[in-house]
Amino acid sequence: MSDTVLDRFLRYVVIDTQSDPSSMSQPSTEKQKNLGRVLVDELLALGLADAHLDEHGNVYATIPANTDKSVPAICFCSHMDTAPDFTGTNVKPQIVRNYQGGDIVLTADSSQVIKVDAHPQLKNQIGNDIVTTDGTTLLGADDKAGIAEIMTAAATLMANPDIRHGIVKILFTTDEEIGRGADKVDLKKLGAQFGYTLDGSTVGEIENETFSADGVTIEITGVAMHPGYAKDRMENAIKIASEIVSRLPKNLAPETTEGKQGFIHPVSISGAMEGARIELIIRDFIDEGLAEMEKLVESIVKDVMTSYPGSTYRFTVKNQYRNMKQVLDRHPEVMDNLAEAVRRAGLTPVLHSIRGGTDGSRLSYMGLPCPNIFTGGHAYHSPLEWVSVQDMEASVKTIIELVKVWEERAD
Known part of the structure; x- marks a missing residue:
């Protein structure tokens, strides 16, 4: 399968996976499983033989180790639901190719404008390809950019056995946006020692601290x-x-x-x-x-x-939930390896604190120390949401470099 991270992202965002805080079931909306089933089929096609969807909508899969070293099993995690704040039904992604600067007027609602003054990160995107909505829905880069990045990294690892790595676990959760993302995760079944959520924003930012x-x-x-x-x-x-x-x-x-x-x-x-x-x-x-x-x-x-x-x-x-830094400080290698991977991907790692929470907050206290990695998305939960294709590619590269660093530094 030669799909790019953009191919995958465009495929995932059109699947409506909005969660519902008023629902007491998990997943809170059955439609989240629609994406889960697509992801399982794609993981199986890549050769991840144990890929499956559980009754709560969580997706689990394993990339087997291809090294004789004793490398800790590492998990990469993203959430499938989109926020209840703005509709995620009938998403129509738009691509601004070779962005040359200036405000971006959204196609279906000209009153919706991604303004450079309000989104200064656009100044770093000259020549890049920007994905937006048409202005009537959110985009879903939070967190389908993370999913597309993990899936692309998985495809790369499966297609390139010369890249040495330990066991790599994949986890896609439901209901993160309503604070229940880790509620039904079975860490014993997952079998990872350390994890990383792909649920950040600006390229290069790595986050070890939440509220x-x-x-x-x-x-x-x-x-x-x-x-x-x-x-x-x-x-x-x-x-x-x-x-x-x-x-x-x-x-x-x-x-x-x-x-x-x-x-x-x-x-x-x-x-x-x-x-x-x-x-x-x-x-x-x-x-x-x-x-x-x-x-x-x-x-x-x-x-x-x-x-x-x-x-x-x-x-x-x-x-x-509690600040995950309290757990991560006891395992400094988790952040050290991540910072090295970001550098190897050609970026400068920027340590950042989240004025919010992630699945990683809960997972860290459940026993899976789990910082957060950038995805390249911006203006989450709104019709002005956007993501850079090149930043998504940088995230994929960071994942690949990260599993290599863990393998190199193992006994």
Whole structure:
């Protein structure tokens, strides 16, 4: 099979795999399995005899080792779902060949423009081929660029037995965009010692650090009363909830923070006079920062509640994921080998921290230390999403070099 990374990418993005956070099943949408079945067929055709799709939509496959050295089994992982933020139905990818600079007006909606001012990475793409949408859907480079890169690297390794490598495991997950990507992964069956997610962005960037993340739920029980006879008796839970949200510090919000700063972010508020519910997400790069912000939020709640003596509240914290750096720092060879592979691919490795999470966050704490590698995609979750073909090719080269580095450095 002589398909290029672009051939594969164009084939995958037209398959609608949007996940659904309101669904309790896994995968959250059966259509994610449509891509999974295509990938299994392609992996089998490449000669990966154990390739299969499990009941949860996860794809597993193995490239056998072709060296006598004792090389740790390495996994490459990407997710098949696209984000619920914007439609992924009827994707029509467009290719801007030999990009010569300037803004890119999308073909089906001229109001959608990828502007150089807003997307400065375009300045590094002169002469490259850029894939966009037509402006009516997202593209799905997050994370079908990663899938296409892993598949192309697999094809390269299978076609070139002179490239020495240990066991290479392939994992494609469902529901990463709704925070469930690692929920049903069977690490024992996967059989890898270390992993790498292909779910990054700018070419050359490698990521060993994510936010640590908690979810906070505040449930308020007010005092309901007929409004005509409510004086000095009613305690309206809607007003209590609104007062709590209004007191959240403005300097600890997503819209006012950057870099290594954490934030407190209300994502949902609902209720009626008798009861209300606030849901928040708390993010920081250190666990102590999470605890401090959660303490701050509860102190605001307690202070507000002093004005409503008949009302009560319940404050619940749920662990969502933790900064994978805490795990990766115990296995420095994982990042050292990756940085060397990026250099061998002709790039300068740039260490980057993710203001978010990946499957690698969860997988690292499940026992598979798993940093993140660039894919070349940009402006994820939006109709302005784009990816450079040449950057995808650089990612493929990095994967190939990475398995070679692991084999060379093994005993």
